[in-house]
Amino acid sequence: xEEAVVPAAHVHAPPEGFIRKHVFSLDHKVxxxxxxxxxLVAVFIGMGLSWLMRFHLVWPTTKVPGLELLSSTxxxxxxxxxxxxxxxxxxxxTLMVFFVLTNAPFAGFGNYFLPIQIGAEDMAFPRFNxxxxxxxxxxxxxxxxxxxxxxxxxxxxxxxxxxLSAVGKDAGPGLAWGQSLxxxxxxxxxxxQLFGSLNFIATTLDLRAKGMTFMxxxxxxxxxxxxxxxxxxxxxxxxxxxxxxxxxxxAGTSFFIPAGLVISDRLQNHAGGSPLLWQHLFWFFxxxxxxxxxxxxIGIVSHVLITNxxxxxxxxxxxxxxxxxxxxxxxxxxxxxxxxxxxNPTSSLLFSFPTLTITIPATIIxxxxxxxxxxxxxxxxxxxLFALGFVSMFVSGGVSGFFLAQPSIDIYLHATYFVVGxxxxxxGVAAIFxxxxxxxxxxxxxxxxxxxxxxxxxxxxxxxxxxxCIFMPFHYLGLVGNVRRYSSFVDDFMxxxxxxxxxxxxxxxxxxxxxxxxxxxxxxxxxxxxxxxxNPWNATSLEWSIPSPPPWDNFGGKHPVIYHDPYQYxxxxxxxxxxxxxxxxxx
Amino acid sequence: xxxxxxxxIVAPSHLAGPDxxxxxxxxxxxxxxxxxxxxxxxxxxVRQGSGEAAHIVLPPVIYANTxxxxxxxxxxxKARRGIAKGLGPEVDESAAGMAWLVVTLILGLAFVAGQCxxxxxxxxxxxxxxxxxxxxxxxxxxxxxxxxxxxxxAALAYLIGRLAGSLRTxxxxxxxxxxxxxxxxxxxxLYLLLVIGTRL
Numbered sequence: 001x002e003e004a005v006v007p008a009a010h011v012h013a014p015p016e017g018f019i020r021k022h023v024f025s026l027d028h029k030v031x032x033x034x035x036x037x038x039x040l041v042a043v044f045i046g047m048g049l050s051w052l053m054r055f056h057l058v059w060p061t062t063k064v065p066g067l068e069l070l071s072s073t074x075x076x077x078x079x080x081x082x083x084x085x086x087x088x089x090x091x092x093x094t095l096m097v098f099f100v101l102t103n104a105p106f107a108g109f110g111n112y113f114l115p116i117q118i119g120a121e122d123m124a125f126p127r128f129n130x131x132x133x134x135x136x137x138x139x140x141x142x143x144x145x146x147x148x149x150x151x152x153x154x155x156x157x158x159x160x161x162x163x164l165s166a167v168g169k170d171a172g173p174g175l176a177w178g179q180s181l182x183x184x185x186x187x188x189x190x191x192x193q194l195f196g197s198l199n200f201i202a203t204t205l206d207l208r209a210k211g212m213t214f215m216x217x218x219x220x221x222x223x224x225x226x227x228x229x230x231x232x233x234x235x236x237x238x239x240x241x242x243x244x245x246x247x248x249x250x251a252g253t254s255f256f257i258p259a260g261l262v263i264s265d266r267l268q269n270h271a272g273g274s275p276l277l278w279q280h281l282f283w284f285f286x287x288x289x290x291x292x293x294x295x296x297x298i299g300i301v302s303h304v305l306i307t308n309x310x311x312x313x314x315x316x317x318x319x320x321x322x323x324x325x326x327x328x329x330x331x332x333x334x335x336x337x338x339x340x341x342x343x344n345p346t347s348s349l350l351f352s353f354p355t356l357t358i359t360i361p362a363t364i365i366x367x368x369x370x371x372x373x374x375x376x377x378x379x380x381x382x383x384x385l386f387a388l389g390f391v392s393m394f395v396s397g398g399v400s401g402f403f404l405a406q407p408s409i410d411i412y413l414h415a416t417y418f419v420v421g422x423x424x425x426x427x428g429v430a431a432i433f434x435x436x437x438x439x440x441x442x443x444x445x446x447x448x449x450x451x452x453x454x455x456x457x458x459x460x461x462x463x464x465x466x467x468x469c470i471f472m473p474f475h476y477l478g479l480v481g482n483v484r485r486y487s488s489f490v491d492d493f494m495x496x497x498x499x500x501x502x503x504x505x506x507x508x509x510x511x512x513x514x515x516x517x518x519x520x521x522x523x524x525x526x527x528x529x530x531x532x533x534x535n536p537w538n539a540t541s542l543e544w545s546i547p548s549p550p551p552w553d554n555f556g557g558k559h560p561v562i563y564h565d566p567y568q569y570x571x572x573x574x575x576x577x578x579x580x581x582x583x584x585x586x587x
Numbered sequence: 588x589x590x591x592x593x594x595x596i597v598a599p600s601h602l603a604g605p606d607x608x609x610x611x612x613x614x615x616x617x618x619x620x621x622x623x624x625x626x627x628x629x630x631x632x633v634r635q636g637s638g639e640a641a642h643i644v645l646p647p648v649i650y651a652n653t654x655x656x657x658x659x660x661x662x663x664x665k666a667r668r669g670i671a672k673g674l675g676p677e678v679d680e681s682a683a684g685m686a687w688l689v690v691t692l693i694l695g696l697a698f699v700a701g702q703c704x705x706x707x708x709x710x711x712x713x714x715x716x717x718x719x720x721x722x723x724x725x726x727x728x729x730x731x732x733x734x735x736x737x738x739x740x741a742a743l744a745y746l747i748g749r750l751a752g753s754l755r756t757x758x759x760x761x762x763x764x765x766x767x768x769x770x771x772x773x774x775x776x777l778y779l780l781l782v783i784g785t786r787l
Contacts, residue, residue: 124608198615206608232615236622244630247727252717255634272640272720277633281626 012126014552024134026126027552031133032112033446038133038140039104039435042095044519045144047512049092054505056080056088058498060488073173074152083173085487086155090174091146093158094182097293098189099140101427104435105296106231107136107196110224112446114200116543117221119209119560119582121553124202128195135192143185146178154179157485159286162256162278166248167270170263180249183242190239193231200228209542211562215317216581218541218566219306222320223299226327227292233331234288241281248273279341283334291330293427295323297434298365298394301387303566304437305369307539308384309376310577312567314368322361322368329358339407340414348407355405359398366395377570382456383537386437389464390430396468397425400475415485418478421471429467436463436518443522444536448548449529455521459514466511473500540580541566606760613764617771620735624775627731628782631724635786640719643787646708652701653780659694660773662687663766670750670762685750691769692743695736702733721787728779732772739769 015021025031052064063078074084115123123129146153154174156165160182169176204225208217217225244255252269256278259271306313313319335343335351369391378384400422403409413419436459443451482489482497489497535544542562546554560582568579571587579585669684706726709715714722742765 124612194619198612198619201615202608202612205611232619233622236619237626240623240626240630243731244727247716247723253723254717254720255630255723258637272634272637274633274637277630280633281630284626 012122024130026122026130028111028115028123028126028129029446029550029554031129032108032110034133035103035111035136036108038137039100039108040519042099042103042140043432044515046092046095046100047515049088049095051509051512052080053085053088053092054508056085056487057489058502058505070147071152073150080487082487083155084152086157086485087153087174087178089485090155090157090160090182091143091153094143094186096428097158097289098186099136099143101293101431102193102231102289103136105300105431105438106224106227106292107133107193109220109300109435109438109442110200110227110296111196113442113543114221114224115203115207116546116550116554117218117541118204118207119212119542119555119562120203120207121555123199124207125199129199132192132195132199135188135195139185139189139192142181142188146174146181146185149177149181151176151178154182159282160245160278161282162245162248162273162275163258163261163268166245166256166273166278167261167263167268168249170266170268180246183246183249187239187242187246190235190242193235194239197228197232197235200224201232204228209560209562213562215320216562216565218299219302219313219316219319219323220296220299223295223302223323226323227295230288230295230327230330231292234285234292237281238285238289241278241285244281245278276338276341276343279338280334283337284331286337287334288330290423290427291326293431294394294434295326297390297431297437298323300434300438300441301390302369303541304383304387304441305372306567306569307441307537308379308381308387309372310379310569311372311376312569313372316565316567319365319368322364325361326358329354329361333358336405336410339410345407352405352407356402359402359405362394362398366391366398379537381440382451382453382460383437383440385457385460385464386433386440389460390433390437392464393425393430393433393467396472397422397430400425413478415483416478417474417482417484420484421474421478424471424474425467429471433463436460439522441537442543443525443529444532445543445548445550447526447529448532449525450532450536451525451529452521455517459517459521462514462517463511466507466514469507470504470511473504476500535580538576538578539566540564540568540578542581545580545582609760609764610767613767617768620771620775624728624731624779627724627728631782631786634720634724640721643709643714643721643725643783645784646705648701648704648708649780652698652705653776655694655701656698656773656776659691659698660770662691662694663769666691667762667766671759685747688743688747688750692740692747695740695743695769699733699736699740702729705729725783725787728783732776732779735775736772739765739772742768 012026015025015027022030025034052067055062055064061079064075064080065078067075067078067080071084074081074087080088111123111129115121151169152174154160154165155172156175156179160179164171164175165179165183167175204217204221244253247253248255248257248270254270254273256275257268257270257273258275261268261270302313302319332354333351335347336355339348339351400418404413404419404422440451440456443449477497477500480497481493489501532548534546534548537544542560543550545560546556562581563584564579564581564587566581568574568587570577571579574585574587579587666684666687669687670681672681672684706729709722709725714725716723716726746762746765
């Protein structure tokens with residue numbers, strides 16, 4: 001690696017002591033692993049909650065042994081009450097969307113690899129970075145506390161619609177301190193994410209190494225950069241929304257609560273608020289949030305695919321511009337979550353147009369992937385399998401969006417399992433596949449050891465088939481009118497659908513169990529995995545030019561100089577079939 | 588040269604990577620804060636769509652607070668010039684610069700105290716946080732601004748602490764970033780004054 005003629009400007013001293021090295025670390029790599037670890041804990045809790053939900057839907061009167069210890073009111077004798085089902089659903093959604101999908105692919109991998117991929121020693125503001133993780137961790141603790149208070153977690157869903165979320169304990173269990181803890185947790189989470197996004201943006205703008213122009217940044221770096229820009233503005237709107245909600249709940253204001261509400265025979269002492277205001281504020285954040293969840297996965301998968309295809313994308317530039325378009329359009333579509341909310345139908349039309357438009361860059365990205373795969377010398381390993389699986393899931397989950405984008409169809413499909421199927425396939429499966437792909441790909445770099453490929457492939461096939469078994473039937477259920485967020489299906493027309501629900505639940509248990517294969521692989525490989533070389537995948541980007549695992553200052557005090565973009569695969573006349581970004585070799 | 592040193596503080600193109608990042612960082616932070624207040628403002632517009640509340644007469648102390656905050660921006664700039672000069676041969680200028688910095692901090696604290704008086708004034712009229720939608724937004728807007736101003740006050744206090752230690756080691760880009768933030772607090776206040784004066 002050639003050195004640039006600049007003095008090495010260390011942003012912080014080498015860490016000493018256990019606390020500084022592993023707990024309150026300023027090193028972006030440790031912080032990235034901390035975020036990833038938090039995401040791992042959250043995903044297994046969230047998965048456990050989904051198991052309880054699927055169990056209850058199919059066997060509503062069967063005891064879950066021990067559950068009464070967690071909540072004697074919510075699950076007396078171990079049998080889940082309808083209200084507790086809603087609590088489980090709320091916490092499942094909140095944990096998964098915030099603490100898994102925003103954490104792992106963005107804050108986790110992004111923190112670890114963005115500085116390295118642009119040739120920097122660390123993030124622009126390491127102290128801020130450390131604070132952002134621990135603030136997020138506090139948010140997690142505050143949320144989990146809701147499980148352990150007597151009244152339990154809130155029942156209003158991860159979307160926390162007012163007035164249910166705003167009026168307080170009269171409206172049901174979990175809506176006293178449970179809902180307040182939820183709102184506080186999310187507000188704290190917003191602050192952590194704002195700090196993190198600020199870091200990503202400043203780092204990408206100002207700490208790129210010599211020769212690292214914007215278009216030479218890997219696609220996943222671009223994805224993290226665009227995601228951080230979206231996140232900065234989205235979380236800046238959610239934070240005021242949560243604060244106003246807390247004021248309605250605790251200070252007697254009426255931002256979201258209208259006059260004249262009688263709940264549990266008690267007239268609520270509020271007037272003049274607008275429940276629709278909460279929906280606007282929430283979804284103005286909420287829609288960009290789902291692109292925050294998917295864009296890093298798109299970036300990671302593109303990066304993994306390029307490396308394993310041994311050829312560049314048809315057009316990385318168009319892919320990057322498409323990601324930017326998605327980021328831009330994501331601000332204009334929030335009302336498609338509110339087609340049946342009672343807002344002006346003309347607004348529905350105005351939101352439908354950009355929603356259909358945003359399918360264009362998403363389709364362009366998909367076609368670039370598919371076109372690039374044609375004629376590729378595809379290397380099959382766990383990382384590339386999950387990347388290919390992502391493409392499949394992204395298409396399967398994405399096409400149902402075309403239907404939901406149209407108000408006339410959405411009138412029927414809103415709040416049915418069709419919607420649940422759509423967002424689970426794109427977020428719950430595709431984005432998770434992006435995380436898995438990134439894990440199998442980058443584990444050697446982060447730990448210096450390889451993961452077990454056989455277990456990885458087994459994990460892939462069970463998960464791929466299993467998630468299709470779980471979530472494709474959801475679309476069918478929605479089309480025949482199965483409503484979401486119901487704890488049991490007592491209507492006559494639902495009876496023939498119970499066998500489908502049973503199939504889904506069993507598929508969910510099996511697929512969930514397969515994730516323990518991944519967990520075992522992760523932990524076992526960390527200590528007993530085969531030693532990894534510096535560049536086991538023969539990849540071109542900068543993270544593969546440094547030791548595995550990297551030293552505390554990434555480049556050992558040197559400053560890399562960049563000569564190429566990261567797509568130099570299949571280059572004629574080069575040594576091997578690739579040229580690394582920092583290689584002065586002429587191509 | 589003194590002017591060259593001052594140029595170093597204000598011209599970001601002269602800053603190296605990490606220093607330039609401080610400048611980018613503060614603008615990114617300002618962008619996020621602006622977005623938050625845009626959210627609060629849109630909440631106000633939606634909320635006002637559903638019924639009138641009595642117009643709030645702004646307590647006169649608000650105008651004195653505004654003057655204090657705007658003056659503090661001027662004194663902060665005087666402080667920057669003084670301290671920049673103090674890096675060169677004219678060491679006496681740095682003492683004047685420090686004094687102006689302390690004045691800035693005092694004016695900022697005076698603003699906060701004045702806002703507390705404004706809240707007291709509203710309370711004596713029976714206007715509390717939950718009284719009606721106008722009063723709710725008055726308290727929310729002004730309290731959120733004060734909260735963000737505390738961040739600036741803490742930064743100024745930190746800067747004074749650093750400068751009192753050793754002038755040679757202070758971060759010029761840090762001073763620049765704090766100054767941008769402080770001026771933004773003034774601009775934001777002017778915007779909020781416009782909103783609460785005309786809409787509440």
